[in-house]
Amino acid sequence: MQKFTTLTAPAAAYLKPNVDTDLVIRVERCSRTPRERLGDYAFEMARFTGGNGDSGAPDPAFPLNRPQFAGAGILVGGVNFGCGSSREMAVWAIAGMGFRCVIAPSFGEIFYGNCFQNGLLAIRLPQAVVEALGGALLAAASPVSLTVDLARQVVIAPGGAEHRFEIDPLRKTGLLEGLDPIGLTLRREAEIAAWQAADRARRPWIYNA
Amino acid sequence: MGMTLFDKVWDAHVIAELGGGAQLLHVDRHLIHELSSSRAFPDLAARGLKLRNPALTIGSTDHVVTTNPGRAGAAPWTIRMIDAMRAECAGAGVRYFDVGEDGSGILHVIGPELGFTLPGATVLCADSHTCTNGALGALAFGIGASELLHVLATQTIVQSKPGTLRANFTGSLPRGVYAKDMILALIGRVGAAGGSGYAVEYAGSAVRALEVEARMTLCNLSIELGAKIGMVAPDEKTYAYLQGRRLAPKGRDWDAALAHWQSLPGDADARFDREVGLDVSSLAPQITWGTSPEDVMDVDASIPDSPKRDALDYMGLAAGRPIAGTRVDRVFIGSCTNSRLSDLRIAAAVARSGKVAAHVEAWVVPGSIGVKRAAEAEGLHEVFLEAGFQWREPGCSLCVGANGELVAPQARCVSTSNRNFVGRQGPGARTHLASPAMAAAAALAGEIADVRDFPV
Known part of the structure; x- marks a missing residue:
């Protein structure tokens, strides 16, 4: 998995609350679009005229289509960002647009977990901080960069103000070192086998279905 | 201090502490479906890995399968995906309940129906509505595609306790x-x-x-x-529900399991x-007015003057007007939320009292082959058909539209499913979530209606 240490990148804001993963990537794209092309269809219904990434043009009313957000690497989102469906294609689509970090007051839990499986850093900051960061981005006429320092667990605003965030230590290490979660668990095969052997005696019905 | 049901089940599945609060949990039950899993086995093989515990996994086909009567007109890509699912399950030794076969259907309907989902078990599936299985006292939750691979390869999941x-x-x-x-x-x-x-x-x-x-x-x-x-x-209702089901514990296993389950509350x-x-004593029938399930109201109330203007615009609704009387185009009774026999009985009781309005297309999509056959044995399909509903084959269908079954742009659908998100039932589609009784009432009235005005 791709490492994440520090990132300084232009940031974009889309502060709508409860952005669900159906809105991030439509279900038919999940089944019929190659992973590497999902970014072209991210936020399709809001991003393109007619709600269609194939036939529509970029809709100027959609915040992420603003010229100052072109090439952004950090996405500032609203409350409960990524709620709904478990589709990991939502993360692939956002990563496919070029984002490596999403900052929001809160996240849909499955989406949040899926981010870390793909080297995408999801950061929870207080709502007032997110709204201030996002508001400044939306008000700016030219690109504005933020810095994210994962080791120090801070987001650094353009003026230098630092906003500390909390992150599960295992997820932090996983991103910093680019660790493969499956590989790490496979190292515990003996423990898993021993646990199952004991469990078979304790709960035989689980294994006899 | 005492333990909650959740604490008891969670703690009983911890294989290892991973530091910082993260734990490695055993996965007792894994449900796989074609949309997330037809890619998973090739991905697993590409990494040189294989399915660790085939006996703890079952598969079926729900998201992309057509629900047209007789499965007519399936799109070629859906047939290819289902073929891949069948082949991958066979290759990996997973019990796969094929389209139309006994036991097949929506994963969260068949897990309990087969007695595969059990109290005190951890149940995972790459689908966010896996939480449904928690009704039996299981610890069940949805995962993504990467975690799905992790479960296949290790029969475990890494989680922090909520x-x-x-x-x-x-x-x-x-x-x-x-x-x-x-x-x-x-x-x-x-x-x-x-x-x-x-x-x-x-x-x-x-x-x-x-x-x-x-x-x-x-x-x-x-x-x-x-x-x-x-x-x-779990309680006596749970145990009575499970006893005798196809994959539920039998004989001595049943007795031991029951004793364990009784310790879980x-x-x-x-x-x-x-x-x-x-x-709940004074609760009115509920219906959603917006584009999040939290945008919900009493059916006899007026549409709220919400600051969510974009939601009202999307739904084509005006604040301050009663929601009852809003003309509907489609009705969907189905999904892992409300497609079980008891749901269909409730809807049929309403359907008996009239005919589907001429301008409404109303679908009933049973959640599984088991539900379909049981409903037909009671004659419920005839009730629906006589009232003018379509009686269809099991699948996720209009809940998510993954199989191409969609509500047209700007068309309004009263749906027993779980999400009224923008575009969920199709680009521009307007979804109102409600109970099966309310959905059936809307079909007959041709507009959003208060089911208490119907014989229920």
């Missing part, structure tokens, strides 16, 4: 009000992120009074409350991190 939230439903349900209304009302009260960070336990006299299938409806919408996990403590002095309560 907090606990108890949703206490008291009182008794009035006529025409159901589990769907209970959970929609709760979401309306605490918000679509209100359960975020918690495992929810649904408790109280009104939950005890629900049959097991209705508890599944309750747990199904946990994710719409922001919680990955929703549970109901939370201790009287267990504490929850958050408690919310709702008296």
Whole structure:
């Protein structure tokens, strides 16, 4: 998995609350679009005229289509960002647009977990901080960069103000070192086998279905 | 201090502490479907890995399968995906319940129906509505594609323990009000992120009074409350529901399992991190007006003057007007929320009282082959067909549109499913979530209607 240490990148804001993963990537794209092309269809219904990434043009009313957000690497989102469906294609689509970090007051839990499986850093900051960061981005006429320092667990605003965030230590290490979660668990095969052997005696019905 | 149901089940599955609060949990039951899993086995093989415990996994086909009567007109890409699923399951030694076969259907319908989902078991599936399975006292939650691979390869999952939230439903349900209304009302009260960070336990006299299938409806919408996990403590209803089911424990295993299950309900002095309560005695039938399940209202109320202008615009609704009387184009009775036999009986009771309005296309999509056959044995299909509903084959269908079954742009659908998101049932489609009874009433009236005006 791709490492994440520090990132300084232009940031974009889309502060709508409860952005669900159906809105991030439509279900038919999940089944019929190659992973590497999902970014072209991210936020399709809001991003393109007619709600269609194939036939529509970029809709100027959609915040992420603003010229100052072109090439952004950090996405500032609203409350409960990524709620709904478990589709990991939502993360692939956002990563496919070029984002490596999403900052929001809160996240849909499955989406949040899926981010870390793909080297995408999801950061929870207080709502007032997110709204201030996002508001400044939306008000700016030219690109504005933020810095994210994962080791120090801070987001650094353009003026230098630092906003500390909390992150599960295992997820932090996983991103910093680019660790493969499956590989790490496979190292515990003996423990898993021993646990199952004991469990078979304790709960035989689980294994006899 | 005592332990909650959730604490007992979680703690019993910890294989290892991974530091910083993360734990390695055993996965007792894994459900796989074609949309997320037809890619998974090739991905696993590409990494030189194989399925660790085939016996703890079952598969079926729900998201992309057509629900047209007789499965007519399936798109070629769906047939290819289902063919791949069948072949991958056969290659990996997974019990696969093929389209139309006994036991097949929507994963969260068949898990309990087969007796594969059990109290005290961890149940995972790459689908956010896995929480449905918690109605039996299982610890069940949805995962993504990467975690799916992790489960296949290791039969474990890495998680940090969430907090606990108890949703206490008291009182008794009035006529025409159901589990769907209970959970929609709760979401309306605490918000679509209100359960975020918690495992929810649904408790109280009104939950005890629900049959097991209705508890599944309750747990199904946990994710719409922001919680990955929703549970109901097992009781005599749960055990009676499970006994004799195809994959449920038998003989000595049953006796041992039952003794274990009876130890699972939370201790009287267990504490929850958050408690919310709702008296259902005066609850009205619920219906959503917006584009989040939290945008919910009493059917006899006026559309709220919400600051969510974009939601009102999308839905083509005006604040201040009654929602009842809003003309509908489509009705969908189905999905892992409300497609079980008890749901269809409730809808059929309403359907018996009239005919589907001429301008409405109304679908009934049973949740599984088992549900379909049981409903047909009772003659429910004839009730629906005579009233003018379509009686279709099992699948996820119009809940998510993954199979191409969609509601047209700007068309309005009263749906028993779980998400009224923008475009969920098709680009531009307008979804109103409600109970099966309310959906059937809307079909007959041709507009959003109060089911209490119908014979229920």
